[in-house]
Amino acid sequence: ETGVTQTPRHLVMGMTNKKSLKCEQHLGHNAMYWYKQSAKKPLELMFVYNFKEQTENNSVPSRFSPECPNSSHLFLHLHTLQPEDSALYLCASSQSVLGELFFGEGSRLTVL
Amino acid sequence: AQSVTQLDSQVPVFEEAPVELRCNYSSSVSVYLFWYVQYPNQGLQLLLKYLSGSTLVESINGFEAEFNKSQTSFHLRKPSVHISDTAEYFCAVSDINFGNEKLTFGTGTRLTIIP
Numbered sequence: 001e002t003g004v005t006q007t008p009r010h011l012v013m014g015m016t017n018k019k020s021l022k023c024e025q026h027l028g029h030n031a032m033y034w035y036k037q038s039a040k041k042p043l044e045l046m047f048v049y050n051f052k053e054q055t056e057n058n059s060v061p062s063r064f065s066p067e068c069p070n071s072s073h074l075f076l077h078l079h080t081l082q083p084e085d086s087a088l089y090l091c092a093s094s095q096s097v098l099g100e101l102f103f104g105e106g107s108r109l110t111v112l
Numbered sequence: 113a114q115s116v117t118q119l120d121s122q123v124p125v126f127e128e129a130p131v132e133l134r135c136n137y138s139s140s141v142s143v144y145l146f147w148y149v150q151y152p153n154q155g156l157q158l159l160l161k162y163l164s165g166s167t168l169v170e171s172i173n174g175f176e177a178e179f180n181k182s183q184t185s186f187h188l189r190k191p192s193v194h195i196s197d198t199a200e201y202f203c204a205v206s207d208i209n210f211g212n213e214k215l216t217f218g219t220g221t222r223l224t225i226i227p
Contacts, residue, residue, distance in 0.1 A: 004155070033212065042116070043156075043202065043217040056213045090155055098211035101148075103155030 003027065006091050006104035014112050015081060021107045023074040023091030031097050032074040034066060037088040037106070049074060050097055081111045114139040114205050118218035125193050126226045133188040133221045135177075135203030144211075145186040146204040147177055150220075156202060162186065173197075198225045 004025045013019050025032065034046040048056035049068040063085075065077040074091055088108050092101040117136045125131045137143065144163050148156040160171040167179040177188045186203060200220045207214040 031212065040121075040219065042219050045213075045215065048213050092155075094212055096211070097213050100158050100161070101156070101212060101215075103157070105153065105155045 004091055004093055004102050004104035006089075006107050008107060009105065010108045010110075012110045012112065013078070013081065015083075017081075018077070018079040020078065021076040021089055021091075021109075023076075023104055025072055025074075025091075025093040025102070027093055027095075027102060029093035029095050029099075029102070030071055031094045031099070032068060032071070033092040033094075033101070034074065034076050035090040035092060035103075037090055043090070047076075048097065055097070078109075081109075083111050085109065086111045114141075114143065114207065114214070114216045116203050116205050116216050116218035118203055118221050120221050121219065122222045122224065124224045124226055127195060128192050130191050131189065131193050131197075131223065133201050133203075133223065135186045135188065135218060137184050137186065137203070137205045139184075139205060139207070142208045143205045144208055145177075145179055146206070146215075147171075147175070147186070147188050148202045148204060148217075150200045150202065152199070159188075159201070193223075193225050195225050195227065197223060199223060 031050045036044045046060045047066040067075040088106040090106045091104045146161045147159040149159045150156045160169045162179045170176045175190045200222045202220045203218040
């Protein structure tokens with residue numbers, strides 16, 4: 001596999017469920033990101049990890065919990081979400097925080 | 113703080129016609145500028161970028177963008193579009209000191225090519 005892979009591609013969950021989104025990059029990059037893409041809105045940067053350390057958290061609600069066990073893997077743990085959290089969640093990586101972003105295809109989340 | 117404005121949410125264009133997608137930004141610091149493209153059911157891909165040097169930058173598939181500092185613009189142009197250019201295009205700006213940690217995207221312009 002090459003590039004940035006996200007699983008699952010589609011997820012439907014109730015407001016009381018707990019689920020996780022997974023991202024894996026095979027590019028040898030040191031920085032990884034979670035973005036939220038909602039219709040008619042700009043991409044929202046949620047979290048940045050640089051060399052496994054979280055360097056940015058853009059006031060994201062605590063019901064979203066990131067985890068970066070190593071430079072190749074990034075998770076987004078979800079619990080007690082709201083319907084307005086339904087969106088496309090994009091993972092990206094870059095060689096450094098000053099480098100070009102490489103995006104995965106996204107995980108389409110629907111909260112019922 | 114930075115902001116990016118893409119005035120056109122949708123742009124329909126006939127095949128082989130020229131197109132311009134507009135992007136204006138505001139920032140109190142020096143910036144890098146980017147255009148990303150998102151094809152249907154895919155993630156975003158970098159199309160072209162301005163970091164320094166020549167204000168006119170080009171992509172491998174015929175797009176070009178010109179950095180105009182006085183007008184704070186970075187409009188994307190192509191002289192002749194193809195059906196395969198159908199996609200959503202996002203303009204983005206980053207603080208040169210913080211890079212992707214302070215990367216701000218516009219709301220996107222959906223380019224539809226009419227056969």
